[in-house]
C-alpha cells in the first residue's frame with residue numbers, strides 16, 4: 001500500500017499521522033521547517049521553561065485525553081495549580097479579578113452599574129433571526145452594550161485571536177456563542193440550560209475545560225508523536241505541487257534548508273507517489289501550492305485569509321521585583337486601556353517548574369490586529385515595551401533575569417465576517433479532488449484542542465477512502481468522503 005502523505009508536522013498533521021499509523025495505514029509526514037510542532041515552541045534554558053506558542057491545552061473533548069493516553073504521556077501531564085484559576089482584566093490601568101459567581105459579578109469593580117444592568121437585561125433581548133452575519137462587536141453591542149465590548153470582549157478577542165472584534169465573525173469565530181442565541185434566544189439562558197446537552201455529547205465549554213501541559217512544556221506532545229512516527233517524518237521538506245494521478249497523488253518536494261547564501265547547495269526537487277494527501281499546513285501555504293487535478297481547482301483565494309503577526313515575549317524576574325502576586329492564569333488587556341501588550345500569562349503560577357526558585361516568569365504578546373507593526377520590532381525593543389507596561393500593571397522593578405522572544409510573522413488565522421466562503425471552498429476542493437483532505441486550524445477552529453480534534457476526525461475520512469480504494473480499485477468513482 002502506498003503511504004498517505006501528511007503535509008505539515010504541526011499538531012494537526014502529527015495527530016492524524018499518529019492515528020493513521022496506529023490503524024495500520026502507512027504515512028509519510030512532510031514538514032517544510034527543520035522542527036516538528038508548528039507554532040508550538042517550548043524552550044528550556046537557565047532553569048526556565050518558556051512557551052512561545054500555546055501555553056496550555058484545553059480538554060474540551062474526550063479525544064484530547066485519549067491522545068495523551070495513547071501517546072503514553074499521562075505520567076508527564078501537568079495540571080495547573082488550583083490557585084491559578086483567577087483571571088484578570090485590566091481596567092483603570094490595573095488588573096482586576098474577573099468575577100467567578102453571580103454575587104461576584106454584582107459587586108465587581110470591573111464594570112459600571114450600566115454594564116451590569118445590560119447583562120441582567122440580556123435574556124430579554126430578542127434574538128436576531130434575519131440570517132445577517134454579524135461581527136462579534138456588533139453581536140455584543142446588540143445583546144449587551146458598548147462598555148461590555150470595550151472592557152471585556154475586546155480583551156478576550158485579543159487573548160484568543162490577537163484579533164479585531166469589529167472584523168471577526170460571531171458565526172465563524174465564536175460559533176458556540178451564536179448557537180446559544182439561536183437555540184436558547186439568549187447567551188445567559190443558553191449558558192444555564194445548554195450545560196446538560198454539552199455533557200451528553202461529552203464536550204466541555206472552553207471557559208470551563210480543564211487545562212494542562214507537560215513537565216517539559218507542550219513541545220513534549222509533538223516530539224512524542226514524531227518519535228513514534230520515526231523515519232516517516234521528513235523535515236526540511238516542503239511540498240510545492242500536487243498532481244492527481246490515476247491511483248492517487250504525486251507530490252513535488254523541495255528538500256533542504258532555505259539558505260540565503262548564493263553559494264549554498266540548491267534545494268533538491270523530486271516527486272513521490274501517495275495514495276491520499278492530508279493538507280495540515282497553513283491557509284497561506286495552501287494558496288501557494290500548485291495543483292493539477294482531474295477537475296480544475298483554485299486554491300488562490302486561501303491567500304486572502306489574514307494571519308496577523310504576533311511576538312511572544314517571555315520574561316523572568318526575581319520574585320521580590322514584582323509587586324503583584326501573579327497568582328492566576330493571567331491578565332487580558334482591552335485596547336481602550338492604552339497599553340502596547342495584548343495580555344500576559346502568569347506562566348510560573350500555572351505550572352510548578354517554569355522558573356527557578358525565587359523567580360517568576362510571565363509571557364506577554366505584542367502585535368496582532370491591534371498593533372501589527374509592533375510585532376516585528378527588534379528583540380531589545382520588545383523587551384523594553386513589555387517591561388514598560390508590566391511596570392505599571394504588575395509593579396515590576398529591576399531588570400529581567402531571563403528574556404527571550406519569538407516572532408510569528410503570520411500567527412493565527414482570522415475567522416472574519418464572510419469566512420464561510422472559505423469553508424465552502426474547502427468542501428468544494430475535497431469533493432472535486434478525491435483523496436485530498438484538508439484539516440487544521442484554518443478549518444476547524446484556532447485552538448490547540450480544535451487542531452487535535454481536527455487531526456483525529458480526518459483520520460476516519462482518510463481510512464474510509466484508502467481502505468475502499470485499495471480493496472477494490474473500481475471503487476474510486478463511488479467513494480464519497
Ligand SMILES: Cc1cc2nc3c(=O)[nH]c(=O)nc-3n(C[C@H](O)[C@H](O)[C@H](O)COP(=O)(O)OP(=O)(O)OC[C@H]3O[C@@H](n4cnc5c(N)ncnc54)[C@H](O)[C@@H]3O)c2cc1C
Pocket residue numbers: 007008009010011012013030031032033037038039040052053054055056057058237238239240280281282285286310312408411412439440441442445446447448449451
Ligand atoms: C502565539 C500563539 C499562541 C497561541 N496560544 C494558544 C493557547 O494558549 N491555547 C490554544 O489552545 N491555542 C493557542 N494557539 C493556537 C494553536 O497553537 C494552533 O492553532 C495550533 O497549534 C495549530 O496547529 P496546526 O498543526 O493546525 O498548524 P501549525 O502549527 O501552523 O503547523 C503547520 C505546519 O505545516 C507546515 N507546512 C505548511 N505548508 C507546508 C508545505 N507546503 N510543505 C511542508 N510543510 C508545510 C508548517 O511549516 C508548519 O510546521 C496559539 C497560536 C499562536 C501562534
